[in-house]
Amino acid sequence: MTLLAPQFLFAALAIAAAVIALHFLVTRQPRAGVLPTARFVPDRPATATARAARPSDLPLMLLRVLLVMATGLALARPVPTPARRAEARVILVDASRSVKNAAALRDGARSVVREGDVVVVFDSAARLVSGRVADSLRLLTPSARTGRLSAALVAAMRAATTISASADSLELVIVSPLAAEEMDAATASIRRMWPGRARLLRVGGGAPDSASASTPIELRSRADDPLRIAVAATRADHGSALIVRDSALAPAPAVTAGRALVYWPVDARPRGAIRRPRTDTTGAVVAGDAIVVAPFERRWRFPRDSVRGAHVVARWADGDPAVVEWANDSACTRSASIPVPTAGDLVVRADFIALVARLARACRGAVPMTPTSASAVAQLAGTGGRASHRAFPLHRDAHSTLAPWLFALAIILAIVELMVRTRRIDSASVMRARAPGVAA
């Protein structure tokens, strides 16, 4: 049993001692007697405090002591202490965009996890894995967000307090490719707050699971699609996107893993877009440094709700989104509402080809992983042995499952004490009413 706030128990002990002492100090009327000259006795309250050899009203005293102790114990918030084992691990598993080989990462994480360990999965935020850890790791998929090792270390220390009572020593295990972008200025100082060394399992930073930048742009459209001319004019290093012009030609998810999927319908409604009330024309579309000035006939627009959480890749000259991108776990999806004219020379113009290349670029999250320097890795690994469980005392805001029951017991005892006390007072009143004056 561990008390999160033991000072309340000490206070309850002191109060209980005072209660017992008060039961030995009884305030009562002294022995009655006759004195003919009583009129010369000063008129003062006819009560006297005396020290009794035995406590007055033993059941009431026990009730009060139990009430005080139950309240004090509830406020002290007892936490049952589980059986202690030799060691436990806090495992940080990287699920950020730095992970290029998720399978290797999953295998690495599964290899170190033992029963009773705590697993923290992190990317830009850290979250404690609860429930069936093995299943969670098997389904672990890296996100497109940047990893934050500092947040993960803070979460690890918080998690360590939850298992410190069950193990003599705690080991920190970091399963991550340890990319440079995951470290920040606070990482080293936060790492020093975990005493002892950490085991680093550097996995997941190897070759990506699927095709990447080296794959050329792929266009799935009809043979007479004028966009084929522009796509053909792009270079191989312009991107690895898969451009789908007809929903019937949409690929299977496995094909698009790790690639940008661009839905750019010929006539159909683009994903996330709605038809404009009135078709209009605008003079230009801008995507980064690619600017195309042409009389585009706009029929679709992206409502504000559909672009929430999305990244605008290209905008019309009036600021309306023209192409938006949604990130998913493995890659991203783009939706383009730019009409491609079947007549004219737009598709062979360099600015339009540059626009197509821009839309076919790799996803925002698909950036090359730069490994952390050796010195930073050494700093992260640290020195010494495993951390003692004493380094992670139970946090004050930890949950005590016994406290509510103790509070309930205290309330019941308070009610019983009130009833007993009321009955005592009533009995005393009846006795006084029946008393025939003062005995001689």
Added chain:
Amino acid sequence: MPPDFAALLDALHGMRWPARSAVRGGMPGAHGSRMRGTSAEFTEYRPYAQGDDLGRIDWRLFARSDRAYIRLSNDRAILPTTIVLDASASMAFPTATLDKWRLASALAIGLAAVARSSADPVGLVIAREGQSIQLPPRSRRSLIHELIRAVEGIEPGGDEPLSHSLSAASRVSGRIVVITDFLGDADDVIGNAARAVVSGREVHAVHVVAAGELDPPRHAMLVSDPESPAIRRALTQDGRGSYDAAFAAWRDRLAHSLSDAGVAYTMAVTGEEATDHLVRRVTAPRSGVHSG
């Protein structure tokens, strides 16, 4: 006769109780009278005046001197004495031994015996609520036994006022002895005693005080007045000083009030002095306050 009374009467055998001053005239007795009478004890001659009894003329002197003189002599008279005994509840203290009542009873019997030895008629008034006894002054031989029986048949109780008994006694007696603790109607008693003194009576006040009243138990007690149950107070160590001072001041005031009224005051404390000594103190000739 109970042994304690017998011992007391033995100790007081032969004692006399002279009057504090010349008594009124009356039946011949042992006390000097304010009246000039015809007793054998010659005092002086007085010239005959018209209206004098011819039988009181000293004819032998008339024969020698041819002058008519009346032979005068001091008259002696009795002094009817009434003992007024307080038998209120406050006299039944301590409740276990009734020391106050026993002392008061012994004093009453002792004083009655001494007065009887002086050939004075002795009466007794016992003031007890519902059981008051009033025995007029008498001189018969069995008087003391009657008084003892009367006293023994009484158990103190109630809160009968003493002033009425004192008034009744003053109508039939020249000497009144009040034996009480003055914890009842003390002011009325003092007033009636003063009136009796003014009317020529000899009034003695014997203030009976229990040792337990002067020095109550040391442990804390909730004490109550037996005559006024509403008075219930806690007597603690802290309050003892105030109690002692208040009780002493009251006794002092009482003694001075009685003395100022011309009453012979004597305080009798239970267990402090032999009863016959107390009787001797009460009956000793004096002229002022005499406290125990």
